[in-house]
Amino acid sequence: MGVNIPSRILTNADLEKMVETSDEWITTRTGIRERRIADYGLSASQLGIPAAMEAVEQAGLNPADVDLIVCATSTPEKMFPSTSCLIQKGIGAGECGSFDLLAACSGFIYATMVADQFIRAGSAHNVLVVASEIYSQIINWKDRDTCVLFGDGAAAVVYSSSSGPGGIVDSRLHSDGSFAEFLTAGGVSSRNPESAGALGNGGYFLEMKGNQTFKVAVKKMTEVSMELLEGNGYGPDDLDMVIPHQANIRIINAVGKNLGIGEEKMFVNLDKYGNTSAASIPIAMYEAARDGRIKPGDLVLMVAFGGGLTWGATLIRW
Ligand code: UT7
DSSP, X not given: OEEEOOSOEEEHHHHHTXXXXXXXXXXXXXXXXXXXOOOTTOOXXXXXXXXXXXXXXXXXXXXXXXXXXXEEOSSOSSSSSOXXXXXXXXXXXXXXXXXXXOOGGGHHHHHHHHHHHHHHTTSOSEEEEEEEEEGGGTSOTTOHHXXXXXXXXXXXXXXXXXXXXXXXXXXXXXXXXXXXXXXXXOOSXXXXXXXXXXXXXXXXSEEEOHHHHHHHHHXXXXXXXXXXXXXXXXXXXXXXXXXXXXXXXXXXXXXXXXXXXXGGGBXXXXXXXXXXXXGHHHHXXXXXXXXXXXXXXXXXXXXXXXXXXXXXXXXXXX
């Protein structure tokens, strides 16, 4: 695994000077105390490349050994070329396959299942998954409903075929486009054809119906966790750690309560980074492993939800 998190910190106190909000409101409603912001102009590939390099090195591989690169991002460098192609060049990989995958905050879970399936099918041996997000560029910094929630960051994981113990047990993916309007970012796109018009008509920046999203998130994260556990003959008591998408402490606590899992088994680092979308779970995985919170042999559940709406879960025997 590897991470790359910008060094610039934006605290709740800083936000108090930008919009009508308070540290007390942000902390009690979300659990977030600070978030990281990338330097203006830094791109998703530039943020992702150091994380990818660290992951390849930690895996004991050379960049040329990577068979496939999947970049999970909803803030891509450009519409094309894909961010993954630029990462392929940036790390000096060979002419491997590469593509971007867009499932917003569920992107890492989606990319993990893609990697798992490529490996199980024998189509790849070493898959590099990079999650790189620069939400500071799609946030409306005048909108207090959303600007306090998100941060920038990147993390990467190499999945390799192995006959050894442990690994990805199974995953589940879901989506429901009837909730599409709950969480959107139009950008410059086929729906918002040019930037001036897109900005004038609204819809360019991230927009969210926070309250409705919150309720669906808690319900679907609980459901998919149970579906995945039961589908593999496990129950919540078998879990050593849950690494949930880091969106809101109240969502994490509600999912833990629904599953009957104590707070000590629900990994939380959103106080430091806010919601880094697809990067939130791999950054948390990295820190949980580094800090000894997850150890070889542990059963770890990762569960996410995001724009789409999308949601999904992965079970890993560490
Ligand atoms: O990765 C997926 C991303 N999606 C999410 O994370 C969405 C999940 N949703 C949430 O996390 C929560 O719904 C929020 C944190 C976004 C909002 O919390 P809430 O408890 O649902 O608050 P609310 O939207 O119902 O707003 C409560 C009040 C409102 O004022 P009134 O109408 O009661 O007078 C808001 O205007 O809080 C106000 N408010 C704020 N006040 C101070 C909203 N944002 C702020 C703010 N500072 N930043």
